[in-house]
Every structure is written in C-alpha cells, then in structure tokens.
Amino acid sequence: MPGFVYKLIDWLLYTSIFAASCALGLCMATESLLLNEVPAIYSSLHLLVFCSTLFVYNTHYIIKKSTPELSDRFGWSQKNGLWHYLFLIIGIGGCVFSVFSLPNEILIACGVLGLLSFSYSIPLLPFKDKKKRLKDFGWIKILVLAAVWAIVTSILPILYYHQEMADYPYEILMRFVFMFTLCVAFDIRDMQTDMDEGIATLPNMIGVRGSYGVMSFAMILFVIMSVGQYVRYPSLGRLVAELMVALATKLAVDYAKKHPSDRAYLGLVDGMMLLYALLILLQ
Secondary structure, rough: OOOOHHHHHHHHHOHHHHHHHHHHHHHHHEEEEEEHOOOOOOOHHHHHHHHHHHHHHHHHHOOOOOOOOOHHHHHHHHHHHHHHHHHHHHHHHHHHHHHHHOOOOHHHHHHHHHHHEEEOOOOOOOOOOOOHHHHHHHHHHHHHHHHHHHHHHHHHHHHHHOOOHHHHHHHHHHHHHHHHHHHHHHHHHOHHHHHHHHOOOEEEEEHHHHHHHHHOOOOOOOOHHHHHHHHHHOOOOHHHHHHHHHHHHHHHHHHHHHOOOHHHHEEEEHHHHHHHHHHHHHO
C-alpha cells in the first residue's frame, strides 16, 4: 500500500474524523428504523453528534500521555499536534452552531453527556481522593462509555424525532451491548498501562480469557435482541445486517488480538460501528 495511503488513514483515525463518522452513521442507522427510510445526511442533530465527537476525542488526545513505543497514535500526535487543536476548534464551532436549532431536552441531555465524556480524562469528579477522572474507576468507566455512545446514537435520535423510547427498547439495548463489546476490546488493549496506573478495569479483574468470554456473551445477547427487534419491526434486511455485524465484530476482535496496533483498534474494531451503519442504511 502506498505511503500516502497510510498517512491518509492515520490522519482520518488520529484526528477522530473516522470516529465522528462512526457516531454519525450509528445515529442514521437508528433514524432509518424510526423513519422507515434513509435519513438526510445533514441535520442539526447530525452536526452536533459529529462535531461533539471531534471536540471530545481531540481534547482527550491533547491531554492523554503515553510514549511512541506504546502508541502509534501518540507518536503521530507529537508530530502533528496542531491537527488536534484545529479539529477541537472545528468541533466547538459546530456544536455552538447546532444548539440554536435543537430542542431543550436534547440540549440538557447533551450537557450531561458532555460532562461524563470530559470527566473521562479531566479530573472533574467531586471526590476528595486522587480518583477524580472517570477512567480511574475501571469497571465503572466501561459502563458509562458504552451508555454514552448508546444514548448519543439511539436515544438522542428518538428524542429528536419526538418518538417514545418505550417503542424502541431493543434498539437502545442492542446499541449498549454492541458498544460495551467494543469498549471491552479496548480495555484489553490497555491492560498493562491500566495495571501500571492501578486502574482496575474489567480485563484486569477477570483476565483476558474472561473478558473475551464476556464479549462473546454480549454478542450473543446482541443477536437475540436483533431477532426480538425483527419480531417487533419486521425487516429482514436489517436483521441480516445485524447478524453480519455480529460475525464481523468477532472477526475484527480476533484480528486485533493477534495484530494489536492503534490502526487495528481505531480502524478495524471501531470500524465495526461504521460497518453496522452502512449495512443498515444500504439494505
């Protein structure tokens, strides 16, 4: 593969444009269920989701410390740090522009979600001891992160289109289980770093084998709930897409296990979100 292609891939991954695209895609996947059609790419909600992801992730990368030997992304950031500041500013600008046309309930929800997201890396938690970041509470952070992604990509679209959450329980639960699986994979990647910092993540508590077992169980739940959603909202194409995503996620996690790198995790494992969205929207 030509060198410029690798550079482009790194740029898309490490500036978080790819992650923001994944978040936008998952929102649209939920909206296709709500509207029974493919939604328009642009909306105030989409702008908020895309730009807030840029804002949060680039802030996280600016703050996060590591070494180039442990993280390809950190090595890239040391040489190209201005990109993080640029996309942080773009993210802030997009968020500010979008809020003027969003309903109050979404703005309130986003305020809470933003606080949770930034508390991951910034010591915002009101505790007296040294644990003031969400990431310091390893087994809690994974639940919060999965919940934040599930809320942003499933509940916010439901609120935006003035529909009832009770009408789409499977969509919300499936999104949480799916994101939980991806979060466990990233915690496995960071096991040694978290252990050195004294952070008791799920993999450090139950081990690698137990963590892969948890992921397998979560994806079984995902498949079961996919069938449940099909019974409630019959769409064979959507069901097939969800089953394909479950299989692809298993393969992606196995590949990242054998070939661990930032590209493998940020591109392939996180890429399951975009695959999920594309298979839903194109079916």
